Amino acid sequence: MREGLAAKEALPDGRASDTGRSKMFAKHVSSLTSAYCHDELSPAESRRVAEHLIGCPRCRVEFEEVRFGARLAAQLPVIEAPDSLWRGVEIALDRNGRRALAGQRPRAISFFMQPRFALASLVLVALVIAFAAFWLRQSPRSTVAGWNVARLDGAPRIGAALVNDKGTLGVGQWLETDTNSRAQIRVSDIGQVEIDPNTRVRLVETKPTEHRLELAEGRLSARISAPPKLFFVDTPSGVAEDLGCAYTLEVDKAGNSLLRVTTGWVSLQLKDRESVVPAGAACATRPGIGPGTPYFEDASETFRAALTQVDSDHDSSGQTYMTSLKIVLANARVRDTLTLWNLLPRVSGSDRALVYDRLAALVPPPPGVTREGVLKLNQQMLDAWKEQLEYRWSDRLSSGLLKTWRRTSANALGKLNGLEGKK
Amino acid sequence: MLEQTAIYAEQRVQSSPDSIDAGVIRACQQGDREAFRVLFEAYRDRVFSIACYSLGDKTAAADVTQQIFVKLFTRIGQFRGDSEFTTWLYRLVINSCLDERRRQSRFLPVEEFAPMNKSVHREPPETRYERREIAGSVREAIGGLKPKMRLPILLKYIEGLSYEEIASVLGCSKGTVASRLNRAHKALAKKLGHLRGEVA
Numbered sequence: 258m259r260e261g262l263a264a265k266e267a268l269p270d271g272r273a274s275d276t277g278r279s280k281m282f283a284k285h286v287s288s289l290t291s292a293y294c295h296d297e298l299s300p301a302e303s304r305r306v307a308e309h310l311i312g313c314p315r316c317r318v319e320f321e322e323v324r325f326g327a328r329l330a331a332q333l334p335v336i337e338a339p340d341s342l343w344r345g346v347e348i349a350l351d352r353n354g355r356r357a358l359a360g361q362r363p364r365a366i367s368f369f370m371q372p373r374f375a376l377a378s379l380v381l382v383a384l385v386i387a388f389a390a391f392w393l394r395q396s397p398r399s400t401v402a403g404w405n406v407a408r409l410d411g412a413p414r415i416g417a418a419l420v421n422d423k424g425t426l427g428v429g430q431w432l433e434t435d436t437n438s439r440a441q442i443r444v445s446d447i448g449q450v451e452i453d454p455n456t457r458v459r460l461v462e463t464k465p466t467e468h469r470l471e472l473a474e475g476r477l478s479a480r481i482s483a484p485p486k487l488f489f490v491d492t493p494s495g496v497a498e499d500l501g502c503a504y505t506l507e508v509d510k511a512g513n514s515l516l517r518v519t520t521g522w523v524s525l526q527l528k529d530r531e532s533v534v535p536a537g538a539a540c541a542t543r544p545g546i547g548p549g550t551p552y553f554e555d556a557s558e559t560f561r562a563a564l565t566q567v568d569s570d571h572d573s574s575g576q577t578y579m580t581s582l583k584i585v586l587a588n589a590r591v592r593d594t595l596t597l598w599n600l601l602p603r604v605s606g607s608d609r610a611l612v613y614d615r616l617a618a619l620v621p622p623p624p625g626v627t628r629e630g631v632l633k634l635n636q637q638m639l640d641a642w643k644e645q646l647e648y649r650w651s652d653r654l655s656s657g658l659l660k661t662w663r664r665t666s667a668n669a670l671g672k673l674n675g676l677e678g679k680k
Numbered sequence: 681m682l683e684q685t686a687i688y689a690e691q692r693v694q695s696s697p698d699s700i701d702a703g704v705i706r707a708c709q710q711g712d713r714e715a716f717r718v719l720f721e722a723y724r725d726r727v728f729s730i731a732c733y734s735l736g737d738k739t740a741a742a743d744v745t746q747q748i749f750v751k752l753f754t755r756i757g758q759f760r761g762d763s764e765f766t767t768w769l770y771r772l773v774i775n776s777c778l779d780e781r782r783r784q785s786r787f788l789p790v791e792e793f794a795p796m797n798k799s800v801h802r803e804p805p806e807t808r809y810e811r812r813e814i815a816g817s818v819r820e821a822i823g824g825l826k827p828k829m830r831l832p833i834l835l836k837y838i839e840g841l842s843y844e845e846i847a848s849v850l851g852c853s854k855g856t857v858a859s860r861l862n863r864a865h866k867a868l869a870k871k872l873g874h875l876r877g878e879v880a
Contacts, residue, residue: 289858295836323862324865329821329875330822332814335725335729342728343720343724637721
């Protein structure tokens with residue numbers, strides 16, 4: 258292969274040689290420079306390139322160019338995958354597991370891959386498609402290209418049209434309520450959303466693997482019974498992702514939003530910032546910044562006011578910030594470890610150490626989770642600690658029971674509705 | 681059994697591609713979910729990064745990454761060890777990303793992604809800012825490269841694959857990889873010439 262690299266170089270060299278250039282220039286090395294930089298050449302080739310570069314200004318310029326490009330490319334960072342990813346994989350695996358294992362049997366695969374079955378399979382597939390098309394045409398569900406909307410009060414509108422008692426919200430359409438009107442949206446067959454007065458929502462997407470609303474302004478209350486990662490609400494300051502729950506979400510004129518979860522869990526995200534909010538907790542988000550630190554609504558007023566200050570103060574070296582952070586830590590209860598755990602990646606340096614110490618005093622970390630690791634934001638350690646903390650964030654169920662319940666309900670609903678978590 | 685679970689828990693904490701050995705892969709082939717979690721933790725950020733840079737959209741990248749791991753687990757029984765596991769995995773990653781791009785049938789601009797390198801937190805804010813600025817420019821420039829040039833760059837710099845491994849993943853010759861990387865490096869240097877002197 259290395260000879261191959263050199264052989265490719267011979268083409269332009271031949272042309273250069275024909276024009277009467279010296280022998281040295283007949284062996285320009287410009288196409289080998291990346292391989293040279295990456296130490297991918299044989300010792301002999303590497304030596305030849307090095308010697309050539311000393312005497313050939315043209316190749317040296319190209320080499321410098323390639324080396325600079327390589328240095329730039331080396332700045333490319335690895336991006337951290339969202340933590341929610343494993344949950345989604347597990348759900349998909351739970352649903353597909355049996356089928357997948359069956360699919361691993363090589364005999365079954367080779368049997369169906371035999372050419373004589375290919376034609377028969379094609380005919381069969383064509384028949385199935387034809388039947389499905391016929392059935393879908395007959396099915397009343399296929400004619401509904403959107404969600405059913407029911408008027409609750411006043412005169413809500415879909416686009417310019419008034420909703421009398423019932424209407425359909427199509428993909429891309431806006432539903433608006435004025436001061437006196439309210440409406441209820443049926444989210445496919447997975448739940449419902451109540452739209453309060455002075456609210457604008459748009460149906461962005463509805464398909465078996467994803468249902469998405471946009472809340473531009475106002476307030477909605479969602480109650481979803483479906484596997485996680487199926488229902489999303491976009492707001493100007495982040496995306497609320499349902500993890501099997503009920504919640505209210507409101508957006509003000511400036512695009513700030515406030516999420517309050519009544520049952521289950523909701524994830525709020527903007528770019529790399531994510532806050533997972535359990536029942537009884539709330540979380541504010543701001544445009545361009547994303548989710549703030551979640552907190553329990555029964556936390557003291559002092560705690561909440563100081564947390565707002567910590568979230569909004571960009572000058573982490575300022576006196577106000579430090580005072581607020583200390584108030585948060587001093588007033589934190591065991592349940593407020595939700596806030597402290599979420600604060601860890603949001604503060605840095607000595608502030609993170611302060612948060613760690615308070616968190617560890619309230620609930621000591623499990624074995625294997627070290628101070629040093631947490632201060633370095635080791636994700637596995639953070640997750641392990643979070644698992645231990647989760648049941649303290651729940652009023653009714655231990656974390657184990659909670660997980661089992663979430664998994665079971667997700668599976669059961671998935672089977673009932675033919676739904677699956679977003680792939 | 682408990683002992684094996686403890687080993688997996690330890691491997692999860694220290695997970696990196698180097699921690700994946702034949703035993704983990706064999707356990708995955710036998711449907712062991714814990715072993716698969718170890719595999720997932722070892723590769724999740726790298727696979728997600730490739731998807732992010734290939735698709736230019738974090739949400740789409742998360743979807744594709746999830747699909748890739750589901751495919752990986754359901755097809756891992758077909759992995760016979762004829763090639764390196766990483767080659768086999770990244771072939772799946774690249775094909776899935778290309779399929780997704782074809783499905784989207786449009787190029788999405790590269791979003792601003794948060795880097796994972798935690799060591800940067802120890803640097804002074806101004807250094808961190810500069811590094812982020814440079815990384816942002818590089819990301820944008822790489823997003824603008826043609827897939828033929830972008831994919832070898834990602835496999836080289838995100839995954840750290842050798843030319844031979846890249847060639848095997850992309851199904852081309854080692855010479856083609858060298859040539860594409862050469863062109864990609866030159867294109868980056870041309871686009872980001874203004875950063876000369878700022879990149880060590």
